[in-house]
Amino acid sequence: MEFVLTEEVTSHGFRNKFGKSKVAFYTLGCKLNFSETSTIARGFENEGFRRVDFSEASDIYVINTCSVTENADKRFKTIVKQAQNGNPEAFIIAIGCYAQLKPEELADVHGVDLVLGATEKFKITHYLNDLLSRPSTALRMTEIHSCEIEEADFYVGSYAIGDRTRAFLKVQDGCDYKCTYCTIPLARGISRSDTLENVLKNAVEIASQGIKEIVLTGVNIGDYGKGEFGNKKHEHTFFGLVQALDRVEGIHRLRISSIEPNLLKNETIDFVAQSQSFVPHFHIPLQSGSDKILKLMRRRYLSNLYVDRVNRIKQVMPHACIGVDVIVGFPEETDEDFLETYHFLNELDISYLHVFTYSERDNTLAAEMDGVVPKNIRAKRSKMLRGLSAKKRRAFYESQLGTVRTVLFEGENKQGYIYGFTENYVKVKAPWNPELVNTLHEVELTEIDEDGLVRFEFLKNMVEV
Template sequence: MNKLFYIETYGCKLNQLDTERVRNALHAAGYTETDDPEVAELIVVNSCAVTGNAEKESRYRLRRLQRANPDARKYFIGCFTEIQNLPDTVFLRGEEKFQIQELMGHLPSYPEIQEKHVRPLVHIQNGCDLNCTYCIVPYFRGSSRSIARDEVLDQVKAVIHAGRKEAVLTGIHLGTWGKDLTPKQHFLDLLRFLDKHTVNQLKIRISSLDSNEIPDDLIEYLQNSEIVQPHFHIPLQSGSVGILKRMKRRYSPNQFLSVVNKIHGAIPEACLGADVIVGFPGETDEEFKECFSFISKTPLDYLHVFPFSPRTGTPAATMPDQVPEPLKRERVKQLKALSDDRRKQFAQRFIGKHRTGILIYPDLVLTDNYISVHLNTSTDISPGSEMRVKPTHIASQGSVHGILV
């Protein structure tokens, strides 16, 4: 009978990619995955500590799994701030997670493309050098390190070989790609390199880029690119001048606005999104209003809104004037309502128009410009295939519906 393992993942796309590497190593070591933790001989929890709630949830699940299956060997890996004393549990922080290679056998450099991976992740970079006052990620992930372009291309070719039509470039700080290589390179160099070697074979989606790392020549390239999907996620964090300074972000609201306006003007069909942190220490009513007003002036089409979560070891955790939780929740609610309105307005522009997209489920297509279109009838075409879809209407709750064309 095969040895069984169970695995759970929390957090970012890079964590998901790391989990696939661990999963492949366990398969190579003779283990079979199960969705029932109570029968597993080995349990892995790949944790996230970007926010306090994320780490709390990871630890809560570990304790639950310990009670459900006390006899299993357990690995708590990834990002976490402290080690707990739990029997039969190995804690491997950050890059230590890949010590499973020594414990479980060969760990492949990059995961194999599985059938369930309809939009595979391509790892191009790890780590961050910025040290924003609220962020604990550099503590876990270290300094910025680029994956050589030939290794990136190998990953992309594996995606193509698996028959997938879209890959997502992922990392912690994509805009720094190439700065540590010899000779020094830029993110645009990587895009041009991939474009040259994957003509008409694959679409690329960029997971995230900071506004101060999007120069005019990159926007010009994106405007004319046939490989990069027209969807750009550009972290904002706040629209308040004072808060951005306290966060030690390296751009101003006006600089951010200039960049997103240029992208919107050059690629009007592109979907533009941003992250926003609400309730940063000292955030006054006036600063929140400044943030809300600023976002209202941008062409952003959606927001990922997070309440500030103090992380031990970061400067922001000990800043004065921490914002009360009820006030954070109210401000989050206001920005999420704005985001919902923007999503609907963006989708409405494409009702009745044909778009290409990737079939995510038999009844769901994700368009090139990031609209999730629910199909009226399911298809028997394999997920991961490229499709043509026509959004037909928006339901009362905001979901977009359409048909294949």
């Protein structure tokens, strides 16, 4: 669809006002959004724009939105106001999932000039240049360009370099699953993948820039291969992707960001266990430890399969870190159902939790279900699981004390300390030393500090691995 909402009249043209000058970006949501923002930003730079930090005064602000949770929706207006504070006359563009799902809602926010949907966001400079080329007498209007999501059937590869140490590499987009709580298929369309050739090309480009770690990202990366070359046939598989990336020279670390338990196969687990590049860290969505709730969510597995995946990982990689997504307060989740989830997670050999409090999303089946859980109960359950997460992370860190690990140090000086992560995702800290930035070192993990992070001792007198 394409239509125009009049907002205000300006007496001077876009070209005279902006020229080819400064642009700033703000990203809400997941690693996938960050990878796409980075690619879109490079497109602006290729057009001659100069990228600046979002906190600076800019001529154009681009906000990449998320609509997974209610809070992400509410934050949008705050970010728009921040942009207006930087430059009240700035041109503000909204892209991303929220822009696809509720374009009119975003267009109604004061200050927003252009809203682009799922496919249009990759042609952002085209739409902007069209506006910039209009005569000075043109109206300043809020324009919406948003396709029907069924039209989002092509793939755009992306990668983001957030700092000097790691990059997010997009390998897949969209989802064919029909989970009853999720709007992602409505916001991103069908499952489709990058070509293996292009993924490998992007990986080589990243490695050539001195980046030590690549994090694979997508909506449902275990579904990789579907939609490659513009069809629904699996030309390649996720396992094939993993094998090919492991052979790329110059990549020190490869990390799998998140993968559905039913798509995490033994062959992939066993390969990671012996790989020199893929690290022993898995993030596996669970959502509930209650089979009743999993069925209501229309997840594609039950709790016994999840247990099997965790046990398989720990069998071949006892030191592996395993993160878990879980949703509390889903419709019809009774106290008994929640306690079943709590005890399930408490007994499972996992390392940390990402806890999400269920929020109703428009156009989802879950929003129409009976048995709504009061919000104060949702908050209480979320607090309990966050406490369990802290306990699990502490226990995992304690299990790693006395072991030798490799740390990749990050680039930020935070109150006199430098931080880093081991291959199995233990966060460490040390007094700030700029020589450590973006270097890999073997260390022995020695103790847990008062802030819950791990201290260490260098091996081989700080010689980089």
